[in-house]
Amino acid sequence: MRHVYGWLLLLPGFILIVAFTHYPTVTTFINSFFSNQTVLKPKRFIGLDNYEYMLHDPIFMQTLKNTLYFSLTTVPLSIMIALAMAIFVQEKIKARSIVRLAYFTPTILPMVAVANIWLFFYAPEIGLINQVLHYFGFNEYNFLGDRDLVLGSTIVMTVWKEAGFFMIFYLAALQGIPKELYEAAKIEGSSPWTTFTKVTFPLLMPTTFFVMINALINSFKMIDHLFILTKGGPDNASNLLLYYIYDVAFSFFDYSYAATLTMVLLTILIIISLIQFGLIEKKIHYK
Amino acid sequence: MLKLIKKVAIYSVIAASLLTSANADKTKLTMYYPVSVGGPLTKIVDSMVYDFEKQNPDIDVKAIYAGNYNDARIKSLAALKAGEPAQLAVMFSIDVYDLIEQNAIVSFSDLAKSQEDKKWLKSFYPALMENGTTLGKVWGIPFQRSTIVMYYNKDAFKKAGLDPNKPPKNWDEMVSMGKKLTNDKQWGLMIPSTGYPYWMFGALAKQNGEVLMNGEGTKTYFNNPKVIEALQYWKDLSSKYKIMPEGTIEWGTLRKNFLSGKTAMMWHSTGNLTAVKKNATFDFGVAMLPAKEMRGTPTGGGNFYIFKNTTAKQKEASLKLIKFMTSPENSAKWSIGTGYIGISKAAYETPALKKYVEEFPPAKVARDQLDFATAELSTYQTGRVRKILDDSIQAVLTDKKSAKDALNDAQNQANRLLRDYK
Amino acid sequence: MKLLQKIATYLLALIWILPLFYTFWAAFHSEKYSANFDIFAPLSIQSFYDAWNQAPFLHYLINTFTLVTIILIGQMILCTLAAYAFAKFDFYGKSVAFFLVLMQLMIMPENLILENYKTISYLNLVDTTWGMAIPYIASAFGIFLLRQTFKTIPTELDEAAKMEGCSQLGILFRVYIPLSKSTYLAYALVSVSYHWNNFLWPLIIANSNNVKPLTVGLAIFAAPESGVQWSTISAATLISVAPLLLAFLIFQKQFVNSFLHTGIK
Numbered sequence: 026m027r028h029v030y031g032w033l034l035l036l037p038g039f040i041l042i043v044a045f046t047h048y049p050t051v052t053t054f055i056n057s058f059f060s061n062q063t064v065l066k067p068k069r070f071i072g073l074d075n076y077e078y079m080l081h082d083p084i085f086m087q088t089l090k091n092t093l094y095f096s097l098t099t100v101p102l103s104i105m106i107a108l109a110m111a112i113f114v115q116e117k118i119k120a121r122s123i124v125r126l127a128y129f130t131p132t133i134l135p136m137v138a139v140a141n142i143w144l145f146f147y148a149p150e151i152g153l154i155n156q157v158l159h160y161f162g163f164n165e166y167n168f169l170g171d172r173d174l175v176l177g178s179t180i181v182m183t184v185w186k187e188a189g190f191f192m193i194f195y196l197a198a199l200q201g202i203p204k205e206l207y208e209a210a211k212i213e214g215s216s217p218w219t220t221f222t223k224v225t226f227p228l229l230m231p232t233t234f235f236v237m238i239n240a241l242i243n244s245f246k247m248i249d250h251l252f253i254l255t256k257g258g259p260d261n262a263s264n265l266l267l268y269y270i271y272d273v274a275f276s277f278f279d280y281s282y283a284a285t286l287t288m289v290l291l292t293i294l295i296i297i298s299l300i301q302f303g304l305i306e307k308k309i310h311y312k
Numbered sequence: 313m314l315k316l317i318k319k320v321a322i323y324s325v326i327a328a329s330l331l332t333s334a335n336a337d338k339t340k341l342t343m344y345y346p347v348s349v350g351g352p353l354t355k356i357v358d359s360m361v362y363d364f365e366k367q368n369p370d371i372d373v374k375a376i377y378a379g380n381y382n383d384a385r386i387k388s389l390a391a392l393k394a395g396e397p398a399q400l401a402v403m404f405s406i407d408v409y410d411l412i413e414q415n416a417i418v419s420f421s422d423l424a425k426s427q428e429d430k431k432w433l434k435s436f437y438p439a440l441m442e443n444g445t446t447l448g449k450v451w452g453i454p455f456q457r458s459t460i461v462m463y464y465n466k467d468a469f470k471k472a473g474l475d476p477n478k479p480p481k482n483w484d485e486m487v488s489m490g491k492k493l494t495n496d497k498q499w500g501l502m503i504p505s506t507g508y509p510y511w512m513f514g515a516l517a518k519q520n521g522e523v524l525m526n527g528e529g530t531k532t533y534f535n536n537p538k539v540i541e542a543l544q545y546w547k548d549l550s551s552k553y554k555i556m557p558e559g560t561i562e563w564g565t566l567r568k569n570f571l572s573g574k575t576a577m578m579w580h581s582t583g584n585l586t587a588v589k590k591n592a593t594f595d596f597g598v599a600m601l602p603a604k605e606m607r608g609t610p611t612g613g614g615n616f617y618i619f620k621n622t623t624a625k626q627k628e629a630s631l632k633l634i635k636f637m638t639s640p641e642n643s644a645k646w647s648i649g650t651g652y653i654g655i656s657k658a659a660y661e662t663p664a665l666k667k668y669v670e671e672f673p674p675a676k677v678a679r680d681q682l683d684f685a686t687a688e689l690s691t692y693q694t695g696r697v698r699k700i701l702d703d704s705i706q707a708v709l710t711d712k713k714s715a716k717d718a719l720n721d722a723q724n725q726a727n728r729l730l731r732d733y734k
Numbered sequence: 735m736k737l738l739q740k741i742a743t744y745l746l747a748l749i750w751i752l753p754l755f756y757t758f759w760a761a762f763h764s765e766k767y768s769a770n771f772d773i774f775a776p777l778s779i780q781s782f783y784d785a786w787n788q789a790p791f792l793h794y795l796i797n798t799f800t801l802v803t804i805i806l807i808g809q810m811i812l813c814t815l816a817a818y819a820f821a822k823f824d825f826y827g828k829s830v831a832f833f834l835v836l837m838q839l840m841i842m843p844e845n846l847i848l849e850n851y852k853t854i855s856y857l858n859l860v861d862t863t864w865g866m867a868i869p870y871i872a873s874a875f876g877i878f879l880l881r882q883t884f885k886t887i888p889t890e891l892d893e894a895a896k897m898e899g900c901s902q903l904g905i906l907f908r909v910y911i912p913l914s915k916s917t918y919l920a921y922a923l924v925s926v927s928y929h930w931n932n933f934l935w936p937l938i939i940a941n942s943n944n945v946k947p948l949t950v951g952l953a954i955f956a957a958p959e960s961g962v963q964w965s966t967i968s969a970a971t972l973i974s975v976a977p978l979l980l981a982f983l984i985f986q987k988q989f990v991n992s993f994l995h996t997g998i999k
Contacts, residue, residue: 027825028825029825030823030902031819031823031824031825031828034818034823035816035831037811037812037815038812038813038815038835038871038872039831039834039835039872041812041869041871042834042835042838042872042874045843045846045850046838046841046846047834047837048849048853049849049850049853050841050846053846053848053849056849084703110746113739113742113743113746114743116739118740118743123747124743124744124747126983127747127748128746128747128750130754130979130982131750131753132927133931133979133982134975134979135930135931135932135933135948135974137949137953141952141956141968141971142968144565145756145760145964146753148562148568149559149562149569150499150569150572150574151568151572151574153756167557167558167560169562170505170506170557170558170560170561170562170710171558171559171560172559185749185753188750189750242839242840245845246842246844246845246934249949252933252937253956255506258506258560258702258703258706259506259559259560259709259710260703260704260706260710260712261703267844267845267934271847272699275390275938276382276385276386276695277696278389278393280848284848284849287846287848287849291845294840297840354788354789355788374942376941376942377954379954390851390938391861391941568963568964591765
């Protein structure tokens with residue numbers, strides 16, 4: 026009886042989760058072994074052809090590289106700044122709540138709006154940053170039109186948007202650190218920096234780890250800004266994997282190749298999760 | 313709780329059925345359309361649709377603005393695949409091969425049966441029919457059509473000691489004048505290289521005496537020496553002659569650059585004309601693009617298409633709507649409101665457009681340029697072929713590849729994609 | 735050191751708020767000043783008027799509101815039930831089911847846009863609010879969060895309720911939900927802000943203006959191709975973010991506190 030009751034309670038949610046997570050994962054996997062179906066050509070089994078095409082697809086290679094670079098820079102940078110922010114607003118300073126508000130506000134803006142705003146900053150000649158550079162007699166930059174700058178520019182913008190969100194987690198964690206530890210450190214005469222490295226930072230490790238994993242998983246679906254800022258250009262220099270999947274699926278209508286690309290994305294996500302589980306097993310028992 | 317939900321559900325079903333039955337005898341049309349230049353274009357479309365509905369109370373049109381050309385294509389094709397009803401759309405003139413391959417559209421040659429309809433099909437400027445005609449049939453009716461024109465700042469010309477009524481006629485003049493116009497605060501020229509780089513490139517190639525593809529949409533000529541030369545010239549404008557900024561130039565913000573005096577000349581769609589006219593605080597001119605071996609520009613913009621999955625009654629209504637939207641009067645209204653080309657000779661003979669062109673001569677530059685126009689890049693697998701060329705152009709402009717390597721690679725990739733279509 | 739930290743604190747705050755200030759500047763001045771700074775430039779609300787008239791922002795606003803509400807209500811119901819099952823019942827396959835649910839934390843619906851789009855179109859839900867909402871209604875995060883909270887509630891309390899003749903669902907409604915209020919609040923805030931700002935999935939599903947949420951409407955309205963003026967885009971941006979921004983300013987304390995107390999850590 027309890028078995029039935031338990032399943033009945035679970036079922037509505039469970040069905041939806043299976044329908045939009047597990048079922049599509051399986052069909053993606055299957056479709057990646059078939060050719061694309063068009064009106065003229067029916068779909069047929071082609072084995073690993075899609076995967077082979079992928080390995081020779083320069084755009085895929087570029088977007089994969091960009092995606093990893095994007096994730097592995099935005100996440101640590103955001104986390105570092107978030108930690109600094111949390112420590113800053115822990116202090117008793119003037120206008121503390123306003124400062125905290127300033128840090129947090131970008132988080133509640135949609136990425137589309139953020140991209141719109143930053144477009145005004147990055148635009149050459151008429152953009153804000155270039156106007157300031159020009160005013161002080163520096164060289165101007167074509168942030169979104171230069172292949173060496175464009176990815177970095179989107180990273181800076183993303184860090185700006187995300188840091189405040191992670192700050193909240195650190196704020197929560199900092200409150201959990203016993204005051205006595207700090208007092209003890211003070212009595213021993215340790216400098217603020219030593220206190221940070223020896224007391225605060227180690228105690229924040231679980232939070233850092235938790236935020237890091239979730240931020241990483243989240244970062245692989247951050248492509249909203251590309252729709253506004255660069256469309257992935259110039260020449261794919263700012264293109265990301267999910268945006269390429271969107272392009273292949275919805276502008277080229279190549280569903281089976283899009284499925285193949287999606288498999289790469291899923292593999293990366295699964296690897297990250299495995300790392301998470303592995304670390305939990307090994308040493309982190311906080312959760 | 314459950315009772316309440318039940319009640320709500322019942323009432324909403326009743327309400328829905330009442331609503332639909334009230335409209336049951338109307339022919340319903342859903343139309344997607346794109347906008348890719350400035351100005352309140354959606355307002356103009358809405359007002360035209362409104363007028364049409366007033367004249368035809370038995371037809372109900374739902375016009376959906378879907379974003380840029382790419383978005384409009386994605387939306388309408390996705391809707392079709394999902395079994396959503398859409399009867400007609402304004403889409404890129406170059407989407408025609410994809411639409412035929414997807415078996416999504418019907419040809420107007422098959423729909424136009426009466427003598428009058430056949431005459432109507434012949435009433436448009438022939439250059440505008442090129443992209444919509446293939447396999448011996450007409451598939452697209454021109455609507456928001458353009459050519460690339462050169463906007464230039466007459467005040468800046470005067471300041472640089474140039475004659476404001478003599479814009480550059482050829483490539484060399486454009487460079488020499490561009491050098492005079494370039495200074496600490498202003499560039500000589502900007503050609504946009506995001507959004508639609510292949511389109512701008514089509515102009516440069518044509519001016520150098522070459523086109524980008526064959527008429528069947530099965531072969532590209534990306535690595536033809538003349539085409540490579542054209543891309544080299546584009547690159548030289550910034551790296552060698554220094555009259556244009558390095559890197560890519562944004563299609564969307566270029567108009568603002570021009571209007572705030574950051575560049576003395578810009579190449580852009582004539583569809584921007586009215587927006588430039590409204591916002592310019594200086595005296596500006598509009599000229600045909602300069603020549604190398606000849607003048608040249610691709611046509612551009614959107615055609616009307618009718619989808620296959622449409623009842624006979626809806627087809628008839630769609631045709632009616634398209635005829636209305638492309639009538640000389642409406643074409644004139646559209647041209648004045650936006651800067652797009654009036655699509656037929658008759659449009660330029662309407663009193664409204666006649667008067668407008670007289671008062672504002674730049675309004676006819678794009679049309680006159682039709683004499684030198686060629687079709688816009690359009691092949692099977694258009695989306696992908698286009699992306700290949702776009703990426704290659706950007707790779708050259710951002711210093712990743714030489715013009716020759718980039719276009720050789722592009723040609724190879726295009727060959728691979730088009731292999732099956734020959 | 736102290737001084738340095740202070741400078742850094744305020745400088746960072748300034749950088750973090752500057753873009754928003756700029757948006758206000760551009761929105762409240764005419765286009766002429768949007769890339770041109772002059773403290774004495776005349777203020778104007780023309781841009782808001784233009785934006786409001788050029789696109790149906792009221793419609794978008796209502797659509798977003800409906801979308802967020804449907805998702806929230808759905809999540810509250812489904813996640814509560816599932817979390818209750820996981821927290822208080824033993825049933826066959828429970829740990830496997832829990833593992834499968836948690837998989838959604840790493841593979842989110844956005845990662846599978848193509849297949850999920852096919853499902854939605856198979857269900858005939860393209861261009862509907864339900865189509866945008868349904869993949870998110872069962873949220874692993876919500877289930878996990880509520881399960882953790884429910885587990886902290888001592889079993890003596892449900893024994894007592896049982897004595898008084900409460901059914902299983904009665905216990906859920908009388909004991910568990912009231913005692914988890916702060917978790918619900920925190921989760922609601924997270925969910926609302928996430929879905930208010932969500933873009934990619936609604937972009938794929940929504941076509942008509944009767945369905946498009948603010949983010950999609952804003953993106954299409956402000957796309958660089960359309961060459962809308964910056965001041966107008968800024969005004970449109972502010973219109974889109976204003977409701978959430980205001981709500982945040984009002985509920986700031988609750989927002990941060992609920993995070994701090996519910997143990998999202």
